[in-house]
Amino acid sequence: MAQVKEKKTTLAANGSSNGLKTSTYHQWYETMLRIRRFEERALKMYSINKIRGFLHVYIGQEAIAAAITTALRPTDPIVTAYRQHGIALSRGVTSKACMAELFGKETGVNKGKGGSMHFFSKEHHYFGGNGIVGAQIPIGTGIAFAEKYRSTDNICLTMFGEGAARQGALHEAFNMAMLWKLPVLYICENNFYAMGTSVTRSSNVTDMYKLGLSYEMPSSAVDGMDVMKTHEALSEAAAYVRSGKGPYLLEIKTYRYRGHSVSDPAKYRSAEELENYKEKDPIDHLKAYIEEHKLLKISELEAIDKAILKEIDDAEAFAEDSKFPPASELYTDNYVQEDYPYIRD
Numbered sequence: 472m473a474q475v476k477e478k479k480t481t482l483a484a485n486g487s488s489n490g491l492k493t494s495t496y497h498q499w500y501e502t503m504l505r506i507r508r509f510e511e512r513a514l515k516m517y518s519i520n521k522i523r524g525f526l527h528v529y530i531g532q533e534a535i536a537a538a539i540t541t542a543l544r545p546t547d548p549i550v551t552a553y554r555q556h557g558i559a560l561s562r563g564v565t566s567k568a569c570m571a572e573l574f575g576k577e578t579g580v581n582k583g584k585g586g587s588m589h590f591f592s593k594e595h596h597y598f599g600g601n602g603i604v605g606a607q608i609p610i611g612t613g614i615a616f617a618e619k620y621r622s623t624d625n626i627c628l629t630m631f632g633e634g635a636a637r638q639g640a641l642h643e644a645f646n647m648a649m650l651w652k653l654p655v656l657y658i659c660e661n662n663f664y665a666m667g668t669s670v671t672r673s674s675n676v677t678d679m680y681k682l683g684l685s686y687e688m689p690s691s692a693v694d695g696m697d698v699m700k701t702h703e704a705l706s707e708a709a710a711y712v713r714s715g716k717g718p719y720l721l722e723i724k725t726y727r728y729r730g731h732s733v734s735d736p737a738k739y740r741s742a743e744e745l746e747n748y749k750e751k752d753p754i755d756h757l758k759a760y761i762e763e764h765k766l767l768k769i770s771e772l773e774a775i776d777k778a779i780l781k782e783i784d785d786a787e788a789f790a791e792d793s794k795f796p797p798a799s800e801l802y803t804d805n806y807v808q809e810d811y812p813y814i815r816d
């Protein structure tokens with residue numbers, strides 16, 4: 472990791488004082504780059520059959536994961552959907568454990584039995600990784616209930632796409648969360664497409680934050696291509712929820728550069744639209760800001776790039792060299808209710 476001086480920065484994007492340390496910019500840059508390089512490598516590994524099944528990448532959306540690392544506490548639980556490698560990495564699950572999980576190896580974060588959609592880590596307060604669209608919304612609400620019940624001051628980050636927002640479960644969860652003033656920060660990652668369906672074809676209201684309003688839930692939206700703005704919006708929302716006033720809905724407008732999953736050629740959108748978003752790339756944008764304001768030296772940025780590439784090379788080698796789990800692992804880590812009445816031998 473490159474050396475960082477702990478000096479306070481004086482300029483924000485709008486030129487006003489923001490009081491952030493240079494280490495914060497370093498952390499954002501490193502986190503986003505780790506996710507980007509990890510997933511680029513995962514796509515390559517998929518193309519040579521080292522990874523099978525589904526693979527939904529987060530490329531383009533990395534600013535959200537990076538901002539979470541600075542706006543939330545590491546003990547705040549997080550639950551999200553299947554586009555989730557980046558969130559796990561940003562939480563501190565190692566690149567090795569994540570890559571081995573994608574390879575289906577026993578050294579993976581879930582012993583190779585979860586795969587791309589189901590990373591989970593109790594140690595990192597990371598509840599995954601859920602393949603059923605929208606199911607994580609009531610799960611996150613329940614986790615928030617548990618935090619309140621135990622009188623912790625943790626808040627549960629419950630993340631979902633704009634497609635998932637149209638599941639009925641969201642409405643039941645929002646109502647109960649407001650009724651019981653649960654410590655839950657809902658994040659709608661609006662990347663404008665649910666598989667091949669544009670939000671404009673599935674939703675009359677396309678500013679998803681407005682879904683909170685009929686529950687009188689404080690709600691707002693932010694540009695998720697900008698890590699600084701996202702950090703600020705998340706920090707404010709988190710402070711509100713942590714103060715005990717109840718839930719908050721933050722819509723983060725973002726974009727995924729790749730198709731829904733590896734097999735999707737994304738013909739439902741124009742090349743021009745994609746290029747427009749790539750011009751706002753969160754990593755390039757932050758790098759330019761860092762250079763402009765001399766927050767890190769070029770040599771420091773290059774050292775981060777180099778260290779991340781090595782980390783990803785090592786993760787690939789680790790996954791390749793690890794073993795597949797033995798067949799006996801099929802019978803471990805399963806939920807079994809001994810007296811379940813409806814299944815007989």
Ligand SMILES: Cc1ncc(C[n+]2csc(CCOP(=O)(O)OP(=O)(O)O)c2C)c(N)n1
Nearest residue numbers: 554602603604632633634635662664665666
């Ligand atoms: C209950 C359920 N219905 C449908 C699907 C199929 N499906 C998988 S992903 C997806 C789109 C979800 O889009 P969104 O929530 O916006 O997330 P994004 O892929 O954009 O991150 C659908 C319909 C599913 N997995 N689960």
